[in-house]
Amino acid sequence: MSEHLLEIKHLxxxxxxxxxxxxxxxxxxxxxxxxxxIGIVGESGSGKSVTMMSVLKLIAMPPGEIVGxxxxxxxxxxxxxxxKSSEIRRVRGGGISMIFQxxxxxxxxxxxxxxxxxxxxxxxxxxxxxxxxxxAIELLRLVxxxxxxxxxxxxxxxxxxxxxQRIMIAMAMASNPKILIAxxxxxxxxxxxxxxxxxxxxxxxxxxxxxxxxxxxxxxIVARYAQRIYVxxxxxxxxxxxxxxIFCETSHPYTMGLLKAIPRLDSDxxxxxxxxxxxxxxxxxxTGRCPFSERCPYASDRCSEDVMPPYxxxxxxxxxxxxxxxxxLKSTRSDAAEGVLSKTVSSExxxxxxxxxxxxxxxxxxxxxxIADVRALDDVSFSIYKGETLGLVGESGCGKTTLAKTxxxxxxxxxxxxxxxxxxxSRLPERRLRDVRREVQFIFQDPFGSLDPRQSAGSIxxxxxxxxxxxxTPEEYTRKVDELFRAVGLDPALKDRVPHEFSxxxxxRLSIASALSSEPSFxxxxxxxxxxxxxxxAQIINLxxxxxxxxxxxYLFIAHDLSVVRHISDRIVxxxxxxxxxxxxxxxxxxxxxxxxxxxxxxxxxxxxPVVEKGRVRTRIEGEVPSLINRPDGCVFHxxxxxxxxxxxxxxxxxxxxxxxHQAACHKI
Amino acid sequence: MAKYIINRLLQTVVILLIIxxxxxxxxxxxxxxxxxxxxxxxxxxxxxxxxxxxxxLDKPLIEQYFFWLGNILKGDLGYSYYFRQSVxxxxxxxxxxxLYLGIVSAVFSVIxxxxxGIVTAVRRGSKTDSVITVLANIGIAMPTFWLAVILIxxxxxxxxxxxxxxxxxxxxxxxxxxxxxxxxxxxxxxxxIAIYARQTRSSMLEVIRxxxxxxxxxxxxxxxxxxxxxxxxxxxxxxxxLIGLTLRNSFGGSAIIETIFNITGLGQVMVMSLNNRxxxxxxxxxxxxxxxxxxxxLLVDIAYAYADPRIRLE
Ligand SMILES: Nc1ncnc2c1ncn2[C@@H]1O[C@H](COP(=O)(O)OP(=O)(O)OP(=O)(O)O)[C@@H](O)[C@H]1O
Ligand code: SF4
Ligand code: SF4
Ligand SMILES: [Mg+2]
Numbered sequence: 001m002s003e004h005l006l007e008i009k010h011l012x013x014x015x016x017x018x019x020x021x022x023x024x025x026x027x028x029x030x031x032x033x034x035x036x037x038i039g040i041v042g043e044s045g046s047g048k049s050v051t052m053m054s055v056l057k058l059i060a061m062p063p064g065e066i067v068g069x070x071x072x073x074x075x076x077x078x079x080x081x082x083x084k085s086s087e088i089r090r091v092r093g094g095g096i097s098m099i100f101q102x103x104x105x106x107x108x109x110x111x112x113x114x115x116x117x118x119x120x121x122x123x124x125x126x127x128x129x130x131x132x133x134x135x136a137i138e139l140l141r142l143v144x145x146x147x148x149x150x151x152x153x154x155x156x157x158x159x160x161x162x163x164x165q166r167i168m169i170a171m172a173m174a175s176n177p178k179i180l181i182a183x184x185x186x187x188x189x190x191x192x193x194x195x196x197x198x199x200x201x202x203x204x205x206x207x208x209x210x211x212x213x214x215x216x217x218x219x220x221i222v223a224r225y226a227q228r229i230y231v232x233x234x235x236x237x238x239x240x241x242x243x244x245x246i247f248c249e250t251s252h253p254y255t256m257g258l259l260k261a262i263p264r265l266d267s268d269x270x271x272x273x274x275x276x277x278x279x280x281x282x283x284x285x286x287t288g289r290c291p292f293s294e295r296c297p298y299a300s301d302r303c304s305e306d307v308m309p310p311y312x313x314x315x316x317x318x319x320x321x322x323x324x325x326x327x328x329l330k331s332t333r334s335d336a337a338e339g340v341l342s343k344t345v346s347s348e349x350x351x352x353x354x355x356x357x358x359x360x361x362x363x364x365x366x367x368x369x370x371i372a373d374v375r376a377l378d379d380v381s382f383s384i385y386k387g388e389t390l391g392l393v394g395e396s397g398c399g400k401t402t403l404a405k406t407x408x409x410x411x412x413x414x415x416x417x418x419x420x421x422x423x424x425x426s427r428l429p430e431r432r433l434r435d436v437r438r439e440v441q442f443i444f445q446d447p448f449g450s451l452d453p454r455q456s457a458g459s460i461x462x463x464x465x466x467x468x469x470x471x472x473t474p475e476e477y478t479r480k481v482d483e484l485f486r487a488v489g490l491d492p493a494l495k496d497r498v499p500h501e502f503s504x505x506x507x508x509r510l511s512i513a514s515a516l517s518s519e520p521s522f523x524x525x526x527x528x529x530x531x532x533x534x535x536x537x538a539q540i541i542n543l544x545x546x547x548x549x550x551x552x553x554x555y556l557f558i559a560h561d562l563s564v565v566r567h568i569s570d571r572i573v574x575x576x577x578x579x580x581x582x583x584x585x586x587x588x589x590x591x592x593x594x595x596x597x598x599x600x601x602x603x604x605x606x607x608x609x610p611v612v613e614k615g616r617v618r619t620r621i622e623g624e625v626p627s628l629i630n631r632p633d634g635c636v637f638h639x640x641x642x643x644x645x646x647x648x649x650x651x652x653x654x655x656x657x658x659x660x661x662h663q664a665a666c667h668k669i
Numbered sequence: 670m671a672k673y674i675i676n677r678l679l680q681t682v683v684i685l686l687i688i689x690x691x692x693x694x695x696x697x698x699x700x701x702x703x704x705x706x707x708x709x710x711x712x713x714x715x716x717x718x719x720x721x722x723x724x725x726l727d728k729p730l731i732e733q734y735f736f737w738l739g740n741i742l743k744g745d746l747g748y749s750y751y752f753r754q755s756v757x758x759x760x761x762x763x764x765x766x767x768l769y770l771g772i773v774s775a776v777f778s779v780i781x782x783x784x785x786g787i788v789t790a791v792r793r794g795s796k797t798d799s800v801i802t803v804l805a806n807i808g809i810a811m812p813t814f815w816l817a818v819i820l821i822x823x824x825x826x827x828x829x830x831x832x833x834x835x836x837x838x839x840x841x842x843x844x845x846x847x848x849x850x851x852x853x854x855x856x857x858x859x860x861x862i863a864i865y866a867r868q869t870r871s872s873m874l875e876v877i878r879x880x881x882x883x884x885x886x887x888x889x890x891x892x893x894x895x896x897x898x899x900x901x902x903x904x905x906x907x908x909x910x911l912i913g914l915t916l917r918n919s920f921g922g923s924a925i926i927e928t929i930f931n932i933t934g935l936g937q938v939m940v941m942s943l944n945n946r947x948x949x950x951x952x953x954x955x956x957x958x959x960x961x962x963x964x965x966x967l968l969v970d971i972a973y974a975y976a977d978p979r980i981r982l983e
Binding site: 056058084088089090091092093094097098100102105106107108109110111119120123124155157168171 | 880881885886887888889890891899903906976
């Protein structure tokens with residue numbers, strides 16, 4: 001057998017919890033070779049992090065325990081080292097480095113970045129303090145941070161999220177490791193920043209011949225960057241293969257399910273997302289059989305035997321842990337309601353925004369003197385037509401949530417008008433907003449934070465029915481609540497539970513039911529799925545689409561994920577730093593993006609298909625979204641725009657129509 | 670940072686002014702004529718009028734306040750009819766004693782408390798942890814005078830190891846000074862040690878869970894370096910704010926301790942002047958103690974801002 005750089009064999013890690021034994025990693029085997037880029041994908045809780053953390057013995061012990069397997073790194077089984085032994089410490093950071101998800105919290109706030117990078121260099125390379133400092137400056141340059149000499153004395157708070165992640169990379173690379181593990185390293189970042197960081201990682205590992213392990217829940221990312229992929233589900237590696245094999249010769253029903261559940265930037269929209277039914281299994285109640293069997297549409301008698309299906313090897317690199325080959329799979333469930341329900345969009349606007357402005361004053365000093373305005377929304381104008389879904393995308397700080405809250409009149413408007421059903425509501429006093437509040441409802445991102453933890457599910461949903469007197473009798477009330485539960489796919493028997501007894505996806509269903517209870521005509525969905533797992537996201541998207549068709553709802557759908565927005569929307573508004581930069585019908589956005597920012601945003605998003613990915617021509621932009629306080633003059637995008645001219649620096653381009661309802665604000669077009 | 674300091678300075682001045690108003694009004698809160706209240710009603714009329722005038726009591730209230738404050742700022746702290754010397758003299762002899770005791774016990778509280786806090790956090794769940802935690806809980810719950818009485822009974826009267834009263838500054842007679850300060854300092858710092866230990870422990874446990882500790886661990890650092898190089902610094906930031914509080918408590922507690930151990934400090938002066946209705950001395954001592962506390966708080970806050978780059982760089 002050939003020697004791999006790192007080979008994990010039959011790793012088993014458990015957590016002994018009060019509710020039982022959690023088999024977080026259950027017989028996982030994988031390997032990585034020198035200079036290779038591999039991906040580990042799976043949903044939250046599938047054991048991706050625990051696998052790699054176990055290798056470095058970084059899991060909390062107790063309650064965690066590595067109960068079996070080995071990890072051979074450069075010929076030695078590193079799992080045999082003690083948790084605090086000097087041998088394992090030499091591997092940590094020296095041989096294998098890790099980058100973590102949260103750039104905001106993963107760096108020590110009271111040490112300078114120089115100290116934090118230098119520390120690794122001194123420890124693993126035995127450099128002197130002065131030499132370590134030099135190396136740190138060099139590393140900062142390597143990760144694209146100029147002026148290392150001065151910035152080395154900065155503290156992490158003085159850097160933006162993307163910059164901090166670069167610093168994390170510098171730190172991880174400080175001691176010339178053989179393997180770099182990026183655990184959801186870009187999940188918390190903006191789309192364009194995410195792309196920059198991933199490209200940086202790819203370049204660095206190529207230059208230094210380091211192996212890179214990308215851990216992510218995002219299939220598209222591994223499609224773009226990984227050579228080989230491991231798909232994890234409930235602690236098992238259910239499929240492994242080269243990127244082409246995973247995406248083009250998909251063999252495991254779970255991988256197939258994932259691929260059908262995510263919307264793609266380039267896909268045909270009439271394709272309904274195929275959600276994976278049910279929920280990931282509770283890891284404390286794991287059985288010996290195929291972990292996917294409860295949700296698998298192809299499950300047959302054999303799958304319920306208490307034996308883990310063995311790997312079927314399709315090629316030396318490709319294997320899948322399923323009893324069946326793809327050709328032998330027979331669906332045991334009827335795929336009802338496959339087509340997309342049709343809906344009608346009227347030409348009558350339900351909501352019109354005209355030059356809506358929302359400024360937040362900035363105060364400073366003892367006297368709380370107002371020194372400036374933050375222009376969170378600047379001259380935002382667009383209309384939403386009855387029955388349509390208008391998608392709103394943009395990176396952090398572009399004003400998406402501010403816009404939602406302004407429309408809901410949770411904020412006062414600074415200027416402009418908001419016309420709802422022909423009536424200007426922008427300045428109506430609170431008491432006259434009652435019927436508007438009934439008509440306009442919202443669903444927020446965090447399905448937990450937005451629900452009262454002490455209230456029962458039934459009363460959360462019924463609250464608005466009572467408040468607006470929509471039920472005349474108690475029987476009618478109960479009937480309406482039950483109906484709403486069923487409409488969002490929840491069992492009315494769960495009415496007495498409180499929110500924390502529901503899963504994330506169920507909670508989001510609950511908040512949808514509660515939003516619908518006042519029988520609104522217009523619903524604002526602010527990042528309604530971004531806190532959910534991939535397989536659950538599709539369920540919620542499908543639910544929203546169905547509810548719209550059945551109830552004739554109009555949606556303003558806000559998200560940072562352009563593929564999701566494109567999938568659900570009829571028209572899309574792209575915002576950048578408080579301004580609308582482009583409005584486009586959904587089908588034109590991908591084929592004919594007009595604004596340079598939209599182009600960059602689109603090309604930053606990977607497509608879950610390595611073949612398509614390789615053929616893509618991408619526009620890449622530099623820098624990160626600036627803070628609203630330092631908003632650039634002229635075109636707000638000019639510091640990052642590859643086409644910026646002198647004119648762009650001084651005059652702000654107006655939104656212009658380019659036919660077919662496609663508008664953009666750029667001087668270049 | 671400079672802005673922050675100026676800001677805090679201004680705040681301190683405002684607080685001191687407010688305290689001065691309170692201390693000033695004290696004399697007017699006493700029922701009846703302050704002079705008779707102070708000197709007894711048997712004194713001759715002329716003497717009364719003379720004192721009444723020297724104290725400026727015949728002027729309008731506002732003027733009196735500024736007169737009083739002005740005098741204090743000029744260094745004229747008034748005359749104590751009880752101690753029969755100027756208040757400045759009364760205070761000058763006693764303030765160093767109180768400051769010395771307060772600062773020494775604060776230093777002990779901080780150092781020992783933080784030490785125990787770190788130890789218990791690092792060995793969470795061990796026997797050491799449970800023993801120290803129980804002791805800390807007792808320390809917090811136990812009243813100071815109670816502890817003082819027990820210590821005096823055991824070490825002073827029974828074993829006769831330590832003197833039960835008096836105080837000498839260390840530069841006067843080191844040996845005696847140490848022996849005399851042991852019990853008062855223990856009494857004054859037990860509560861502080863307990864509070865610091867508890868706070869440091871929970872602060873450390875909080876910090877140890879943070880992502881950056883995981884990062885430090887993934888770098889392959891030694892456990893000791895992770896604790897002292899990465900965790901402690903962060904854990905101590907919230908503890909710093911407590912130091913101001915401790916100083917206030919030590920100075921405040923000095924009244925009880927000084928009385929019990931018969932130490933001629935400012936605390937004792939306050940008790941004596943209160944008992945003997947020497948309001949001039951009381952007013953001044955209060956103001957003085959408040960000023961010292963405020964200045965300590967100010968220094969602590971500046972240290973706090975300095976320790977936390979997130980504030981320093983604002
Ligand atoms: N410290 C811990 N104590 C108890 N259980 C844990 C601990 N860490 C992880 N687990 C459990 O181990 C399982 C796998 O977790 P892991 O963090 O590896 O998932 P993941 O695939 O990385 O998910 P995510 O995408 O959310 O990061 C989960 O069921 C989790 O609840
Ligand atoms: S073994 Fe059975 S249940 Fe598991 S994935 Fe294959 S077909 Fe589905
Ligand atoms: S106006 Fe200029 S800077 Fe702005 S997007 Fe167009 S070309 Fe770029
Ligand atoms: Mg993880």
